[in-house]
Amino acid sequence: MANSGHDLLKGKKGVIFGALNESSIAWSIAEAIHREGGRFVLSNAPVAQRLGGLDKLAEKTDSEIIWADATDDDALKELFGSVKSSLGGVDFIVHSIGMGLNVRKNRGYQELNYDWYHKTLDISAISLHRIVRQALETGALNDGASVVALTYIGAQRIFSKYSEMGDAKALLESIARSFGSRLGKQGIRINTISQSPTRTTAGSGIAGFDSMFDFADHLSPLGNADAESCADYTVSLLSDLTRMVTMQNLYHDGGFSSMGFTDDLVDALKNAFGA
Ligand SMILES: NC(=O)c1ccc[n+]([C@@H]2O[C@H](COP(=O)([O-])OP(=O)(O)OC[C@H]3O[C@@H](n4cnc5c(N)ncnc54)[C@H](O)[C@@H]3O)[C@@H](O)[C@H]2O)c1
Numbered sequence: 001m002a003n004s005g006h007d008l009l010k011g012k013k014g015v016i017f018g019a020l021n022e023s024s025i026a027w028s029i030a031e032a033i034h035r036e037g038g039r040f041v042l043s044n045a046p047v048a049q050r051l052g053g054l055d056k057l058a059e060k061t062d063s064e065i066i067w068a069d070a071t072d073d074d075a076l077k078e079l080f081g082s083v084k085s086s087l088g089g090v091d092f093i094v095h096s097i098g099m100g101l102n103v104r105k106n107r108g109y110q111e112l113n114y115d116w117y118h119k120t121l122d123i124s125a126i127s128l129h130r131i132v133r134q135a136l137e138t139g140a141l142n143d144g145a146s147v148v149a150l151t152y153i154g155a156q157r158i159f160s161k162y163s164e165m166g167d168a169k170a171l172l173e174s175i176a177r178s179f180g181s182r183l184g185k186q187g188i189r190i191n192t193i194s195q196s197p198t199r200t201t202a203g204s205g206i207a208g209f210d211s212m213f214d215f216a217d218h219l220s221p222l223g224n225a226d227a228e229s230c231a232d233y234t235v236s237l238l239s240d241l242t243r244m245v246t247m248q249n250l251y252h253d254g255g256f257s258s259m260g261f262t263d264d265l266v267d268a269l270k271n272a273f274g275a
Contacts, residue, residue: 018150092147132183194257
Protein backbone atom coordinates (compact mmCIF):
# COMPACT_ATOMS: atom_id res chain seq x y z
CA MET A 1 0.00 0.00 0.00
CA ALA A 2 1.30 3.44 -0.93
CA ASN A 3 1.81 5.51 2.21
CA SER A 4 2.40 8.92 0.77
CA GLY A 5 0.88 10.45 -2.32
CA HIS A 6 2.46 11.52 -5.58
CA ASP A 7 -0.11 14.20 -6.50
CA LEU A 8 -1.33 11.93 -9.29
CA LEU A 9 -4.81 13.46 -9.06
CA LYS A 10 -3.91 16.99 -8.07
CA GLY A 11 -6.49 19.42 -9.46
CA LYS A 12 -8.98 16.67 -10.31
CA LYS A 13 -12.52 16.67 -8.92
CA GLY A 14 -15.11 13.93 -8.91
CA VAL A 15 -17.90 11.92 -7.31
CA ILE A 16 -17.44 8.61 -5.49
CA PHE A 17 -20.53 6.40 -5.21
CA GLY A 18 -20.73 3.48 -2.76
CA ALA A 19 -18.64 4.06 0.37
CA LEU A 20 -20.67 2.58 3.24
CA ASN A 21 -18.19 1.67 5.96
CA GLU A 22 -14.45 1.18 6.43
CA SER A 23 -14.51 -2.20 4.68
CA SER A 24 -16.12 -0.76 1.50
CA ILE A 25 -13.86 -0.77 -1.55
CA ALA A 26 -15.06 2.80 -2.23
CA TRP A 27 -13.88 3.84 1.25
CA SER A 28 -10.30 2.81 0.40
CA ILE A 29 -10.66 4.45 -3.01
CA ALA A 30 -11.73 7.73 -1.40
CA GLU A 31 -8.73 7.64 0.96
CA ALA A 32 -6.35 6.94 -1.95
CA ILE A 33 -7.81 9.71 -4.13
CA HIS A 34 -7.53 12.11 -1.20
CA ARG A 35 -3.90 11.03 -0.68
CA GLU A 36 -3.21 11.80 -4.36
CA GLY A 37 -4.64 15.32 -4.14
CA GLY A 38 -8.07 14.71 -5.71
CA ARG A 39 -11.24 16.37 -4.35
CA PHE A 40 -14.66 14.76 -4.39
CA VAL A 41 -18.25 14.50 -3.26
CA LEU A 42 -19.26 11.25 -1.57
CA SER A 43 -22.63 9.73 -2.42
CA ASN A 44 -24.68 6.79 -1.24
CA ALA A 45 -28.35 5.78 -1.04
CA PRO A 46 -30.41 7.67 1.57
CA VAL A 47 -31.08 4.33 3.34
CA ALA A 48 -27.34 4.09 4.03
CA GLN A 49 -27.55 7.30 6.07
CA ARG A 50 -28.89 5.56 9.16
CA LEU A 51 -26.07 3.01 9.03
CA GLY A 52 -23.75 5.89 9.92
CA GLY A 53 -20.04 5.93 9.16
CA LEU A 54 -19.82 8.09 6.06
CA ASP A 55 -19.50 11.31 8.11
CA LYS A 56 -16.17 10.04 9.39
CA LEU A 57 -14.83 9.57 5.85
CA ALA A 58 -16.20 12.96 4.76
CA GLU A 59 -14.43 14.63 7.67
CA LYS A 60 -11.18 12.78 7.05
CA THR A 61 -11.15 13.63 3.32
CA ASP A 62 -12.65 17.12 3.67
CA SER A 63 -15.55 16.24 1.38
CA GLU A 64 -19.28 16.83 1.15
CA ILE A 65 -21.88 14.04 1.21
CA ILE A 66 -24.86 14.08 -1.14
CA TRP A 67 -27.37 11.31 -0.52
CA ALA A 68 -28.92 9.94 -3.71
CA ASP A 69 -30.44 6.63 -4.73
CA ALA A 70 -28.51 5.63 -7.86
CA THR A 71 -31.73 4.33 -9.45
CA ASP A 72 -33.46 7.70 -9.09
CA ASP A 73 -32.81 9.99 -12.09
CA ASP A 74 -34.17 13.11 -10.36
CA ALA A 75 -31.91 12.59 -7.35
CA LEU A 76 -28.88 12.09 -9.64
CA LYS A 77 -29.80 15.17 -11.65
CA GLU A 78 -29.95 17.21 -8.46
CA LEU A 79 -26.66 15.71 -7.29
CA PHE A 80 -24.76 16.61 -10.47
CA GLY A 81 -26.39 20.06 -10.59
CA SER A 82 -25.13 20.71 -7.09
CA VAL A 83 -21.68 19.21 -7.81
CA LYS A 84 -21.40 21.46 -10.87
CA SER A 85 -21.97 24.55 -8.75
CA SER A 86 -19.72 23.46 -5.89
CA LEU A 87 -16.82 21.81 -7.77
CA GLY A 88 -17.34 23.30 -11.24
CA GLY A 89 -17.60 19.98 -13.12
CA VAL A 90 -16.10 16.55 -12.55
CA ASP A 91 -12.98 14.86 -13.92
CA PHE A 92 -13.78 11.44 -12.49
CA ILE A 93 -16.63 9.24 -11.31
CA VAL A 94 -16.26 6.05 -9.28
CA HIS A 95 -19.20 3.62 -9.39
CA SER A 96 -18.82 1.15 -6.52
CA ILE A 97 -22.47 0.09 -6.14
CA GLY A 98 -23.88 -3.39 -6.00
CA MET A 99 -26.78 -5.30 -4.50
CA GLY A 100 -28.25 -8.71 -5.40
CA LEU A 101 -31.72 -9.00 -3.94
CA ASN A 102 -32.30 -12.67 -4.85
CA VAL A 103 -28.79 -13.53 -3.68
CA ARG A 104 -29.39 -11.79 -0.36
CA LYS A 105 -32.70 -13.56 0.12
CA ASN A 106 -31.25 -16.94 -0.90
CA ARG A 107 -33.50 -17.28 -3.95
CA GLY A 108 -31.73 -19.63 -6.44
CA TYR A 109 -31.12 -18.74 -10.09
CA GLN A 110 -33.85 -21.00 -11.48
CA GLU A 111 -36.41 -19.53 -9.08
CA LEU A 112 -35.52 -15.85 -9.43
CA ASN A 113 -38.10 -13.38 -8.21
CA TYR A 114 -38.27 -11.07 -11.24
CA ASP A 115 -39.15 -7.93 -9.29
CA TRP A 116 -36.01 -8.43 -7.22
CA TYR A 117 -34.04 -9.35 -10.36
CA HIS A 118 -35.08 -6.06 -12.05
CA LYS A 119 -34.05 -4.17 -8.94
CA THR A 120 -30.69 -6.01 -8.85
CA LEU A 121 -29.98 -5.08 -12.48
CA ASP A 122 -31.09 -1.48 -11.90
CA ILE A 123 -29.00 -0.94 -8.75
CA SER A 124 -25.91 -2.88 -9.84
CA ALA A 125 -25.71 -2.08 -13.57
CA ILE A 126 -28.24 0.35 -15.06
CA SER A 127 -27.26 2.84 -12.33
CA LEU A 128 -23.97 3.30 -14.22
CA HIS A 129 -25.94 4.39 -17.29
CA ARG A 130 -28.14 6.68 -15.19
CA ILE A 131 -25.13 8.27 -13.48
CA VAL A 132 -23.15 8.92 -16.67
CA ARG A 133 -26.27 10.19 -18.44
CA GLN A 134 -27.17 12.66 -15.69
CA ALA A 135 -23.54 13.80 -15.44
CA LEU A 136 -23.61 14.51 -19.20
CA GLU A 137 -27.06 16.09 -19.33
CA THR A 138 -26.35 18.48 -16.47
CA GLY A 139 -23.07 19.44 -18.17
CA ALA A 140 -21.16 18.30 -15.08
CA LEU A 141 -18.88 15.78 -16.82
CA ASN A 142 -15.73 17.50 -18.04
CA ASP A 143 -14.03 16.52 -21.29
CA GLY A 144 -11.18 14.14 -20.58
CA ALA A 145 -12.95 12.66 -17.53
CA SER A 146 -12.39 9.08 -16.39
CA VAL A 147 -15.19 6.81 -15.14
CA VAL A 148 -14.43 3.59 -13.27
CA ALA A 149 -16.92 0.92 -12.14
CA LEU A 150 -16.21 -2.12 -9.96
CA THR A 151 -17.05 -5.56 -11.29
CA TYR A 152 -16.33 -9.26 -10.73
CA ILE A 153 -15.21 -12.17 -12.94
CA GLY A 154 -18.63 -13.74 -12.31
CA ALA A 155 -19.60 -11.78 -15.46
CA GLN A 156 -17.47 -14.14 -17.58
CA ARG A 157 -17.41 -17.37 -15.58
CA ILE A 158 -20.00 -19.12 -13.51
CA PHE A 159 -19.60 -19.06 -9.76
CA SER A 160 -22.86 -20.75 -8.77
CA LYS A 161 -23.53 -18.70 -5.64
CA TYR A 162 -22.97 -15.42 -7.52
CA SER A 163 -26.16 -16.20 -9.46
CA GLU A 164 -28.04 -13.08 -10.75
CA MET A 165 -25.05 -10.87 -9.93
CA GLY A 166 -23.16 -12.50 -12.83
CA ASP A 167 -25.88 -11.17 -15.15
CA ALA A 168 -25.75 -7.74 -13.50
CA LYS A 169 -21.97 -7.50 -13.89
CA ALA A 170 -22.14 -8.61 -17.54
CA LEU A 171 -24.61 -5.77 -18.17
CA LEU A 172 -22.48 -3.30 -16.21
CA GLU A 173 -19.38 -4.14 -18.28
CA SER A 174 -21.38 -3.85 -21.50
CA ILE A 175 -22.72 -0.41 -20.50
CA ALA A 176 -19.12 0.70 -19.85
CA ARG A 177 -18.14 -0.34 -23.40
CA SER A 178 -21.27 1.10 -25.04
CA PHE A 179 -20.89 4.49 -23.35
CA GLY A 180 -17.11 4.43 -23.77
CA SER A 181 -17.43 4.13 -27.54
CA ARG A 182 -19.74 7.14 -27.65
CA LEU A 183 -17.74 9.45 -25.38
CA GLY A 184 -14.28 8.99 -26.87
CA LYS A 185 -14.59 12.16 -28.96
CA GLN A 186 -14.76 14.14 -25.70
CA GLY A 187 -11.76 12.27 -24.37
CA ILE A 188 -14.01 10.70 -21.72
CA ARG A 189 -13.09 7.12 -20.90
CA ILE A 190 -14.93 4.36 -19.06
CA ASN A 191 -13.40 1.19 -17.68
CA THR A 192 -14.37 -1.55 -15.26
CA ILE A 193 -12.06 -3.06 -12.66
CA SER A 194 -12.67 -6.74 -12.06
CA GLN A 195 -11.70 -7.13 -8.43
CA SER A 196 -10.83 -10.22 -6.34
CA PRO A 197 -13.31 -11.37 -3.70
CA THR A 198 -12.97 -8.78 -0.92
CA ARG A 199 -14.39 -8.90 2.60
CA THR A 200 -17.03 -6.13 2.58
CA THR A 201 -20.72 -5.78 3.43
CA ALA A 202 -21.77 -6.59 -0.18
CA GLY A 203 -19.23 -9.43 -0.40
CA SER A 204 -20.30 -11.15 2.78
CA GLY A 205 -23.96 -10.92 1.68
CA ILE A 206 -23.22 -13.74 -0.78
CA ALA A 207 -23.74 -17.27 0.58
CA GLY A 208 -20.53 -19.25 0.19
CA PHE A 209 -18.43 -16.07 0.02
CA ASP A 210 -15.72 -17.50 2.29
CA SER A 211 -15.24 -20.50 -0.04
CA MET A 212 -15.05 -18.19 -3.09
CA PHE A 213 -12.55 -16.03 -1.24
CA ASP A 214 -10.35 -18.97 -0.17
CA PHE A 215 -10.47 -20.68 -3.58
CA ALA A 216 -9.41 -17.47 -5.37
CA ASP A 217 -6.75 -16.78 -2.77
CA HIS A 218 -5.22 -20.26 -3.28
CA LEU A 219 -5.39 -20.14 -7.07
CA SER A 220 -4.07 -16.59 -7.59
CA PRO A 221 -0.27 -16.49 -7.83
CA LEU A 222 -0.22 -13.18 -5.93
CA GLY A 223 -3.14 -14.09 -3.65
CA ASN A 224 -6.35 -12.04 -3.53
CA ALA A 225 -6.05 -8.32 -4.16
CA ASP A 226 -7.32 -6.31 -1.18
CA ALA A 227 -9.33 -3.07 -1.14
CA GLU A 228 -6.24 -0.88 -0.61
CA SER A 229 -4.46 -2.23 -3.69
CA CYS A 230 -7.70 -1.88 -5.67
CA ALA A 231 -7.80 1.75 -4.58
CA ASP A 232 -4.25 2.31 -5.86
CA TYR A 233 -5.16 0.71 -9.19
CA THR A 234 -8.26 2.93 -9.39
CA VAL A 235 -6.08 6.01 -8.85
CA SER A 236 -3.97 4.99 -11.86
CA LEU A 237 -7.11 4.71 -14.02
CA LEU A 238 -8.35 8.13 -12.92
CA SER A 239 -4.98 9.71 -13.61
CA ASP A 240 -3.66 11.06 -16.91
CA LEU A 241 -1.11 8.22 -16.97
CA THR A 242 -3.83 5.97 -18.43
CA ARG A 243 -5.42 8.58 -20.71
CA MET A 244 -5.59 6.23 -23.72
CA VAL A 245 -7.29 3.37 -21.85
CA THR A 246 -11.03 3.03 -22.38
CA MET A 247 -13.78 0.38 -22.79
CA GLN A 248 -11.65 -2.17 -20.94
CA ASN A 249 -12.52 -4.72 -18.32
CA LEU A 250 -9.30 -4.80 -16.29
CA TYR A 251 -8.57 -7.67 -13.94
CA HIS A 252 -7.23 -6.71 -10.56
CA ASP A 253 -7.13 -10.16 -9.06
CA GLY A 254 -3.58 -11.34 -8.29
CA GLY A 255 -3.52 -13.32 -11.55
CA PHE A 256 -6.66 -15.41 -10.84
CA SER A 257 -8.24 -14.78 -14.27
CA SER A 258 -5.29 -16.36 -16.10
CA MET A 259 -5.10 -19.47 -13.93
CA GLY A 260 -6.61 -22.90 -14.50
CA PHE A 261 -5.42 -25.21 -11.75
CA THR A 262 -2.39 -25.71 -9.51
CA ASP A 263 -0.53 -28.74 -8.14
CA ASP A 264 -1.56 -27.73 -4.63
CA LEU A 265 -5.23 -27.79 -5.59
CA VAL A 266 -4.82 -31.18 -7.33
CA ASP A 267 -3.33 -32.54 -4.10
CA ALA A 268 -6.07 -30.97 -1.98
CA LEU A 269 -8.76 -32.52 -4.19
CA LYS A 270 -7.02 -35.90 -4.12
CA ASN A 271 -7.04 -35.76 -0.34
CA ALA A 272 -10.66 -34.61 -0.21
CA PHE A 273 -11.87 -37.43 -2.49
CA GLY A 274 -9.50 -39.98 -1.03
CA ALA A 275 -7.97 -40.71 -4.48
N1 LIG B 1 -16.58 -7.48 -2.20
C1 LIG B 1 -16.26 -8.19 -3.24
O1 LIG B 1 -15.87 -9.38 -3.12
C2 LIG B 1 -16.29 -7.58 -4.62
C3 LIG B 1 -15.57 -8.20 -5.66
C4 LIG B 1 -15.63 -7.65 -6.93
C5 LIG B 1 -16.41 -6.51 -7.14
N2 LIG B 1 -17.11 -5.95 -6.11
C6 LIG B 1 -17.94 -4.78 -6.37
O2 LIG B 1 -17.42 -3.66 -5.69
C7 LIG B 1 -18.46 -2.71 -5.53
C8 LIG B 1 -18.49 -2.21 -4.11
O3 LIG B 1 -18.91 -3.23 -3.23
P1 LIG B 1 -18.20 -3.53 -1.83
O4 LIG B 1 -17.75 -4.94 -1.88
O5 LIG B 1 -17.27 -2.45 -1.48
O6 LIG B 1 -19.43 -3.55 -0.82
P2 LIG B 1 -20.21 -2.37 -0.05
O7 LIG B 1 -21.43 -3.02 0.51
O8 LIG B 1 -19.34 -1.67 0.89
O9 LIG B 1 -20.62 -1.37 -1.24
C9 LIG B 1 -21.80 -1.50 -2.00
C10 LIG B 1 -22.43 -0.13 -1.97
O10 LIG B 1 -23.58 -0.05 -2.84
C11 LIG B 1 -24.44 0.92 -2.23
N3 LIG B 1 -25.79 0.87 -2.79
C12 LIG B 1 -26.66 -0.17 -2.75
N4 LIG B 1 -27.83 0.21 -3.32
C13 LIG B 1 -27.67 1.49 -3.74
C14 LIG B 1 -28.52 2.42 -4.39
N5 LIG B 1 -29.78 2.10 -4.75
N6 LIG B 1 -28.04 3.67 -4.65
C15 LIG B 1 -26.78 4.01 -4.29
N7 LIG B 1 -25.92 3.16 -3.67
C16 LIG B 1 -26.38 1.93 -3.39
C17 LIG B 1 -24.42 0.46 -0.76
O11 LIG B 1 -24.97 1.40 0.14
C18 LIG B 1 -22.93 0.27 -0.56
O12 LIG B 1 -22.31 1.47 -0.18
C19 LIG B 1 -19.75 -3.40 -5.99
O13 LIG B 1 -20.02 -3.06 -7.33
C20 LIG B 1 -19.36 -4.85 -5.88
O14 LIG B 1 -20.17 -5.69 -6.69
C21 LIG B 1 -17.06 -6.46 -4.85
